[in-house]
Amino acid sequence: MQLYINGEWKDSSNKEILNKYSPDTGKLLGTFPAGTKNDVDEAIDAAEDAFDSWSDLGTPERAKILYKAADLIKQNRNELEMLLKNEGGKIKAEAHDEVDGVIDQILYYAEFERKLTGNIVEGSNSKRKIFQYKVPYGIVVAITPWNFPAAMVARKLAPALLTGNTVVLKPSSDTPLASEWIVKKFVEAGIPKGVLNLVTGKGSEIGDYIVEHRKISLITMTGSTSTGQKIMQKASNNMAKLILELGGKAPFIVWKDADIKRALKCMTWAKYLNAGQSCIAAERLYIHEDIYDSFMQKFLEVTKRIKMGNPDSSDLGPLINKGALDGIKKVVEDARESGYNILAGGKTPDLEPAYKNGYFYEPTIIENVNQTSPLFQEEIFGPVIGTEKISTTEELFHKANDSKYGLASYLFTEDPELMLEASEKIRFGEVYINMPGPEASQGYHTGFRLTGQAGEGSIYGINEYLKLKNVYTDYSKGNITINTVRDSLFDDL
Numbered sequence: 365m366q367l368y369i370n371g372e373w374k375d376s377s378n379k380e381i382l383n384k385y386s387p388d389t390g391k392l393l394g395t396f397p398a399g400t401k402n403d404v405d406e407a408i409d410a411a412e413d414a415f416d417s418w419s420d421l422g423t424p425e426r427a428k429i430l431y432k433a434a435d436l437i438k439q440n441r442n443e444l445e446m447l448l449k450n451e452g453g454k455i456k457a458e459a460h461d462e463v464d465g466v467i468d469q470i471l472y473y474a475e476f477e478r479k480l481t482g483n484i485v486e487g488s489n490s491k492r493k494i495f496q497y498k499v500p501y502g503i504v505v506a507i508t509p510w511n512f513p514a515a516m517v518a519r520k521l522a523p524a525l526l527t528g529n530t531v532v533l534k535p536s537s538d539t540p541l542a543s544e545w546i547v548k549k550f551v552e553a554g555i556p557k558g559v560l561n562l563v564t565g566k567g568s569e570i571g572d573y574i575v576e577h578r579k580i581s582l583i584t585m586t587g588s589t590s591t592g593q594k595i596m597q598k599a600s601n602n603m604a605k606l607i608l609e610l611g612g613k614a615p616f617i618v619w620k621d622a623d624i625k626r627a628l629k630c631m632t633w634a635k636y637l638n639a640g641q642s643c644i645a646a647e648r649l650y651i652h653e654d655i656y657d658s659f660m661q662k663f664l665e666v667t668k669r670i671k672m673g674n675p676d677s678s679d680l681g682p683l684i685n686k687g688a689l690d691g692i693k694k695v696v697e698d699a700r701e702s703g704y705n706i707l708a709g710g711k712t713p714d715l716e717p718a719y720k721n722g723y724f725y726e727p728t729i730i731e732n733v734n735q736t737s738p739l740f741q742e743e744i745f746g747p748v749i750g751t752e753k754i755s756t757t758e759e760l761f762h763k764a765n766d767s768k769y770g771l772a773s774y775l776f777t778e779d780p781e782l783m784l785e786a787s788e789k790i791r792f793g794e795v796y797i798n799m800p801g802p803e804a805s806q807g808y809h810t811g812f813r814l815t816g817q818a819g820e821g822s823i824y825g826i827n828e829y830l831k832l833k834n835v836y837t838d839y840s841k842g843n844i845t846i847n848t849v850r851d852s853l854f855d856d857l
Contacts, residue, residue, distance in 0.1 A: 365396040365544050367403055367564065370410035371557025376565065377402045382537060387453030387682040388675060390721035396540045399565030401573050404532070407561035408579050411503045411530035414558030419500050419528035426526055427477035432553035434470040437463070437546070444514060444545055449675045451541045452513055453682040453723070456675055458638060465802075466518040466546070472805035473522035476826055480527070491840040498830040500528035501605055502581035505574055507595075509586045510684050511641045513539035517546050519820050520584045525550075525560065527829040529582065532561045534574060536587075538684050540564040567591075575599050582607070582829065586643075589743075589769070589814045607828050608816035609643065609809065611743045612771035614792075615764040616646035617754070620654040622776035623798070628662055630800040634774060636670065636727055639681050640747040641688070643815075644772035644794065644801050648733075648740050649751040650763060656753050660707070660731075667708045667727045673719045683723040683746060692725050692746035699739060699750075705731040709747070735763055743769065757782065761789045770812025772801060793819070 366373040376397035386393045418426070437444065441463045448459040485494040506520040513535065524531050535543035547562045563570065575583055575598045583599055584607040585592060592610040599606060616634055618627045634646035651659050670679045683689045689712075696710050709728030714720075725747055733739045733750030740750055754760050764773060773792040777783060783797050793811035794803060803809040803821060810819030818828050838844070843851070 365394065365541060365564070367397050367399055367407075368544070368547050368551070368560070368562040369403065369407045370413075370561065376400055377406075382564075382566070384451065384538075384540065385685070386450055386722070387684055388450070388719055388722045390686075390723070393450060394541065396537075396544075396564050399563040399570055401570060403563050403565075404570050404574050404577065407532045407563050408503060408574075408577055410558035410561055411532055412579055414556060415500075415502055415530045418530055418556060418559045421528070423480060423526065423528070424477045426528065427474040429550065429553045429555055430470050430474035430522055430526060433546075433550045433555075434467050434474065436549040436552050437470070438467050440549070441467075444542065447542050447545055448514060451539050452510065453684060454638065454675065455678050455681045458681065459675075462512060462515050465512075465515040468805050469515065469518040470522045473526050473826065476526060476823070479823075480826070480830070482832075487836065487838075489840075492836070492838050495835040495837065497833045497835065498527075498827070499833045501829065501831055502529060503579055504529045504531045504582045504584060504829070505577075505580050505604075506531055506533045507571075507575075507583065507585040507587065508533065508535045508543065510536035510538035511638055511643075513542040514546060516586050517543050520586075521546070521550070521560070523820075523826045523829050524582075524584070525555075527826065529829055530559050530561075532563060532574070532580075534563055534565075534570070537564065537566060572598055575604070576601060578602055580604055584820075584828075585609075589816075592816055605818075605828075605831075607818040607820065609771075609811070609820060610814060610816040611769050612643040612645070612811070612815060613647045613741070613743055613767045613769040614644055614772040614774060615648045615650055615767070615790075616774040617760055617764060617776065618649075618651045618655065618659055619760075619775070619777035619779070619782065620652035621778045622652075622655070623778065624655065624659055624662065626798065627659070627776040628666060630774065630776070630796075630798075631663065632666055632670075633800040635749050636680050636747055639683055639725075640749075641684060641745050642802075644803070645745070646749060646774060647744055648763075648767075649749050650754045650760065651751060653753045653755050660729075660751065664708055664729065667729060670727050672713050672724050672726075673715045680724075680727060680747060682719075683725060686723055688746065689723040689725060692744070692748060695739070695744055695746070695748055696728060696730075699730050699733075699737075702737065704733055704737075704739075704750070707731050735766060741767070757785070761786075765789075765791050768814045771815040772796065772803075772811075774800075
């Protein structure tokens with residue numbers, strides 16, 4: 365793997381490389397460059413030089429490149445699916461769905477090639493007009509996470525490029541290979557040099573430097589809340605626009621009249637997708653007391669049937685790395701020490717030899733968790749879920765909203781009145797009623813509280829990459845009257 369800067373594939377300026385290990389087997393998968401501050405400077409300078417010609421090109425012409433890139437990805441999708449399995453630990457179905465999402469995101473944004481509009485506002489009289497143009501910000505730094513390493517790249521590159529911005533992409537060091545693959549498809553599609561640049565490396569070495577850089581205009585980042593808070597502090601010196609999608613702690617609520625089988629199927633998706641490593645993952649399970657026992661019995665049966673190991677035949681993949689696995693082990697050990705009842709899982713699985721060194725952890729259910737427990741207050745990011753009984757709608761809304769995060773939430777009920785009330789009272793950016801996620805391209809993916817600011821997806825997400833510029837014009841001829849300026853000052857001119 366190499367960096368991509370100003371239209372050239374190259375090694376890092378200091379020639380240092382980093383190792384990438386397979387989450388499935390623990391074996392070395394490949395290497396990638398450890399980019400330096402000099403590499404960042406070169407990439408940002410290239411993006412700056414390319415900005416005028418790219419933004420002048422026109423949206424329909426830029427969209428052609430997006431359409432071509434999407435077509436190339438579609439033609440070669442098996443390669444990307446294999447990368448997602450090997451690099452990210454995805455099971456086969458998850459890798460397939462993520463590539464579907466990549467293609468959908470790029471095509472969705474490309475379709476706005478002729479739909480971006482501004483306004484003309486009348487001024488103080490009919491001869492005065494205010495033209496409100498939407499213009500690109502300039503240089504965008506896109507920082508992408510490891511949990512959906514292809515989909516998040518597409519969701520940031522497509523709107524940024526369509527709207528005329530130039531981009532420096534910094535992917536997670538846990539999943540750099542998928543980013544390189546997608547960038548190559550944009551290069552094959554004809555992206556001009558300097559418009560799209562790829563710099564990999566350690567966040568500790570180049571992370572602060574890239575977000576503090578005086579030339580950048582916008583930072584879009586998906587990741588942890590703590591990282592987002594640091595970026596806000598660092599970017600404040602340059603007043604860069606921020607699009608931050610951060611942590612989540614989704615409540616999954618099963619009311620007494622819910623279709624239990626439907627709720628179970630959606631719960632299995634919401635908790636165990638990507639081994640629970642998702643910002644919209646179900647992290648708190650609230651079940652009405654009237655159906656608690658019957659729901660839990662069936663949920664335990666389903667959970668115990670889940671297979672791990674070979675990504676082509678399993679239901680649950682590994683954690684992304686050893687650090688993540690150790691973190692989940694500690695979460696469960698702390699729960700044991702707190703006296704909570706572990707109904708299922710709670711340990712690493714006994715797998716066939718090829719996968720015994722992978723970062724797998726059994727799907728784990730912990731019963732009757734206290735609302736103040738870290739299990740219900742801190743993001744887990746793994747295949748572990750705590751449960752609690754609820755009995756009233758007041759308790760439902762209070763406990764659902766009792767979180768410092770506010771991204772996704774789930775409710776299962778057949779009561780239309782409760783659906784409408786929940787739509788208003790559950791203070792999360794996304795409320796899924798009687799259905800699973802994920803968010804759609806045409807939906808606005810955003811959250812409350814420490815989940816971040818701004819959002820992605822839909823026309824609202826596209827507009828995050830555009831700045832509204834106002835041009836005031838006066839078409840009248842002859843004398844202009846200004847109340848605070850005496851006309852007599854200009855009598856003999």
